[in-house]
Amino acid sequence: MDAIEVEGLRRRYEAADGGTRRGNGGSQGGFEAVRDVSFSVREGEIFALLGTNGAGKTSTVEVLEGLARPTAGTVRVLGFDPFTERSYVRPRTGVMLQEGGFPSELTVEETATMWAGVTSEARPPREALEIVGLGARTQVRVKQLSGGERRRLDLALALIGRPEVLFLDEPTTGMDPEGRRDTAELVRQLRAEGTTVLLTTHYLEEAEQLADRLAIMQAGRIVASGTPEQVVAERPSRITFRLPPGTEARELPLTVQAAVEGRRVSVRTHDLQPVLTELLVWAREAGVTLENLQARSASLEEAFLEIAQAGNRRDGEPKGSKGPKGPRRNAWTGAKA
Numbered sequence: 001m002d003a004i005e006v007e008g009l010r011r012r013y014e015a016a017d018g019g020t021r022r023g024n025g026g027s028q029g030g031f032e033a034v035r036d037v038s039f040s041v042r043e044g045e046i047f048a049l050l051g052t053n054g055a056g057k058t059s060t061v062e063v064l065e066g067l068a069r070p071t072a073g074t075v076r077v078l079g080f081d082p083f084t085e086r087s088y089v090r091p092r093t094g095v096m097l098q099e100g101g102f103p104s105e106l107t108v109e110e111t112a113t114m115w116a117g118v119t120s121e122a123r124p125p126r127e128a129l130e131i132v133g134l135g136a137r138t139q140v141r142v143k144q145l146s147g148g149e150r151r152r153l154d155l156a157l158a159l160i161g162r163p164e165v166l167f168l169d170e171p172t173t174g175m176d177p178e179g180r181r182d183t184a185e186l187v188r189q190l191r192a193e194g195t196t197v198l199l200t201t202h203y204l205e206e207a208e209q210l211a212d213r214l215a216i217m218q219a220g221r222i223v224a225s226g227t228p229e230q231v232v233a234e235r236p237s238r239i240t241f242r243l244p245p246g247t248e249a250r251e252l253p254l255t256v257q258a259a260v261e262g263r264r265v266s267v268r269t270h271d272l273q274p275v276l277t278e279l280l281v282w283a284r285e286a287g288v289t290l291e292n293l294q295a296r297s298a299s300l301e302e303a304f305l306e307i308a309q310a311g312n313r314r315d316g317e318p319k320g321s322k323g324p325k326g327p328r329r330n331a332w333t334g335a336k337a
């Protein structure tokens, strides 16, 4: 069964919300941040929503969390409408927001205890803190935590209600490599226990390693989706080497479509093995060595950058350009702070 179903989702910020951009997303004024997005997440799956800044990830996830009503389309979490049937959905989901907004004078343990107090069937606060590696920091005030430790606390609070569906909005931002690795391990462990995880992240390597499936958003739309392998497979592989001394680029085999910059040759191809073979046979017959030879499939990062750049060329917008935006949400109320 699908734990999350999104069908034809649209979300428009009206001019009154601060969305004053015209001519981008319709003629009625306001700004359409999510434009006909559809995807589903199976029970027990880790699904990553990727995209450049302002692509519409948070605007989508907020609807799934029941914090905002869709302008059009339907959304179901565990079979319910998260906005109109919030009371059925909320106790079974965990939400880790981009900024917790917790009272910074409280200690870590007091914060977790307070959160457990408003959560049904909560884990013991200490257990949640141990899970995220804050067991030794329980008496520290929230304001004294590092950025990465705060993210761990946010995660502990999201886990306190033993959620069936967990929303993680950029969970590892600000964490050191160890924190990122621990979080990835924890997310895998949660999946093994049957938890469904929807995650947004800017760390593409993390998404590549963690996600069962993913979708890349660009200007409010999904522009690529599938398993990480499927998304990457659509992109060309790359062969690079240095042009051997005494040879010219025009001497390279004709089937090898190469870009040459100085002596550095770069070949992009969807047929890595035959093109590489041809190149190696040519080098052997010419009696030359291809220095610094590297051949590799595209990474998710390369696929992502290519998709983002193509989108920017289409939109005529620089990378990361954003519309007007309200402040981040407050975890206590779920409202824009």
Ligand SMILES: Nc1ncnc2c1ncn2[C@@H]1O[C@H](COP(=O)(O)OP(=O)(O)OP(=O)(O)O)[C@@H](O)[C@H]1O
Residues within 6 Å of the ligand: 013, 017, 018, 019, 020, 031, 033, 051, 052, 053, 054, 055, 056, 057, 058, 059, 060, 321, 322, 323, 324, 325, 326, 327
């Ligand atoms: N309250 C708001 N009023 C008007 N526009 C908004 C509002 N909130 C977000 N937007 C705009 O909607 C678009 C999508 O924003 P959103 O936060 O969903 O993107 P994102 O993909 O989560 O970005 P990031 O990676 O930076 O978190 C952006 O252009 C943003 O400026």
